[in-house]
Amino acid sequence: MSSTRGRASTTTAASIRLFVPVLVALEFFSGLVQGWIVPLLGEIGRVFQVPGGATSWVLAVGLLSSAVSVPLIAMLGDRFGQQRLLVVSVALAAAGSLLVAFAPAFAFVLLGAAVQGPVAAFLPLAMALLKAHRQKSANKDIGLMVGALTFGVAAGSVLGGVAMDVIGSLLWVQLIPALGIALFVPLVRVLVPEGRPDASRMIDWKGAALLGAGLVGVMYGLSEAPQRGWLSEHALIPLVVGILALVLFLRVERRAPSPLVDLPAIRSSHLGNPIFIGFLVAVTMFGNQSPPVLFLSANPAVTGYGAGLSTTGVGIVLAVSAGSLTLGSFSSFLLAKVLGRSRALVLACLLSAAALVCMAFVPSSVLLFTLWLAIGGIGMGVVLGVLPGVVIERAPVAAPASASGVYNTARTIGGSLAGAFVASTTLLVTSAGTSSGNTAPSMQAFQIIWMVFAALNVAGAVCAVFISRPPAAVHAEAEFELVEEAAARR
Structure with missing residues (x-):
């Protein structure tokens, strides 16, 4: 034995x-x-x-x-x-x-x-x-x-x-x-x-069904609205059904013995603030995927802005942006250790906001635009690296994956809202027709998008100021983990 x-x-x-x-x-x-x-x-x-x-x-x-x-x-x-x-x-x-x-x-x-x-x-x-x-x-x-x-x-x-x-x-x-x-x-x-x-x-099947129906309705409606119109039946009906399902979901969760989303536990664990910051940052991260591509590939002789880059050129710029995002994620732990997580998050959000403002008003060359993307990517990467640690540290011991799932779902909803906002803005705020007869987004459309994203990052920085130290229960959990590892070594 x-x-x-x-x-x-x-x-x-x-x-x-x-x-x-x-x-x-x-x-x-x-x-x-x-x-x-x-x-x-x-x-x-x-x-x-x-x-x-x-x-x-x-x-x-x-x-x-x-x-x-x-x-x-x-x-x-x-x-x-x-x-x-x-x-x-x-x-x-x-x-x-x-x-x-x-x-x-x-x-x-x-x-x-x-x-x-x-x-x-x-x-x-x-x-x-x-x-x-x-x-x-x-x-x-x-x-x-x-x-x-x-x-x-x-x-x-x-x-x-x-x-x-x-x-x-x-x-x-x-x-x-x-x-x-x-x-x-x-x-x-x-x-x-x-x-x-x-x-x-217990398994909250009713809550899971209502949340699934609500998310499908809202996200489908958001995806259809920019092209078909916000008041079209293809967008309005799914949105209304989805919102009603989400409202009913919140009512069901209050009475569920083991809720899919335990709102009292989220409040008591101080998870609401980091989840909200994750939502704000996700709007920027997912929403700013297509605007740089449209901007860099635009012919300045036709649209009055852009760099006229080929697909390969755009790919190189985006590779630099992705690399900076990865660099920020890998360096997030060190930065948080030096500055503290709250200050690291504030700095990262403000860095991303500053880069977005520069993209809107100082895109004078491909080199500068790439620099703004890289700076914003580093800031975004730091936030993405720090926030999940805050969430899992504060998550209830009995439901850590569920708390992480709420954080991930909030980010997904933020990405869907961002996609609908960007698509609607680029369709509504257009410049004169191109040589092919099609309209293109005006420079004002990009400025609106990037300034809204910058404002959301500033709001994220303000919220990050109130990221408090972990509750005492977390320290007790850490001590338990050390004892468990020592037992495993023996």
Whole structure:
């Protein structure tokens, strides 16, 4: 019996040493999967003979699936074990990726994107596992994971197109990330230790259904509104249904014995402020994906602004921006350690705001515009690296994944609002027609977008001032984690 106990302790100790590198690598491949398909959308449209606008539904379906599945998966993780649900999520992401690769028709591509949605649950589940096993170093580990995730997205966005040019087969190109993520199913199962599931936690199926219906309605309405009009039935009906479902969801949650979103627990754990900051920053991060592309590719002789860059030139500038985002994420732990998390967040938000103001009014050259993007990316990366640590540190011990899931869902909603705002602004505030007869966004449209985003970052900086020190319960949890690690070594 003693030898069996010794082998179990050795296995636990080995898992604790290895599971952080596994989680960091998993986040890199998570980002790779998410970024890989973006440059392939044109080829997907050509192969399946669908119009260019229809291919955007691949990303929209994936986003909807993530928004709906992440809260439910996080809740199931707190009930049955975060490691177990992480294995399930990785398996679903791999299955969805393989379905996209082998899809015989475009409908199966969309189905694969939906099955792939739980890829967004990797980070909340991983954060909960860090709270269970490495509370003391969780902030540093989360910074590494977020940095690996952003680097993976950037690498996928570049390498997907390169692989397509070199290999020439859409199936084989899409198999590369699919097989990579599939390898992590056994790795996570063997090398990642289980968290602290709460068997007494009930499953809030009614809340999950209402939240899912609400998010689908709101996000679908937001995606349709810019093109079809905010008062069209295609946008207005889903928005109204979605909002009503979310209102009903909040009413149900107040009476649920184990709510999907425990609002009293969020208030008592001081989670509302960091979640709100995450929402504000997500509006900027997701919303500022397309405006730089439109600006840099615009012909200044026609529109009066822009750089007239080719697709390759735009890609190089965006690669610099993505690299700065990754740099900010990787350096977030050090900056927070030197300045304190509150000051680091304030500085990062103000840095991003200043960069956005410069983009709006000082875009005199490609070099300067790239510099503003890089500065803003560093600030954004620091926020993305610091905030998840704050969230998981304050999360209730019985529901760490659920709290992380709420943070992730708030960011998803922020991204959807940002997309609708950017699309509506660029469609409404236009300049004179181009040589092809089409209208283009005016410089005022970009200035409105970037100044609104700058204001949101300033609001985030103000909120970050009130990020208080962690409650005393967190220190007790850290002491428990140290004792647990010492027992594992013995």
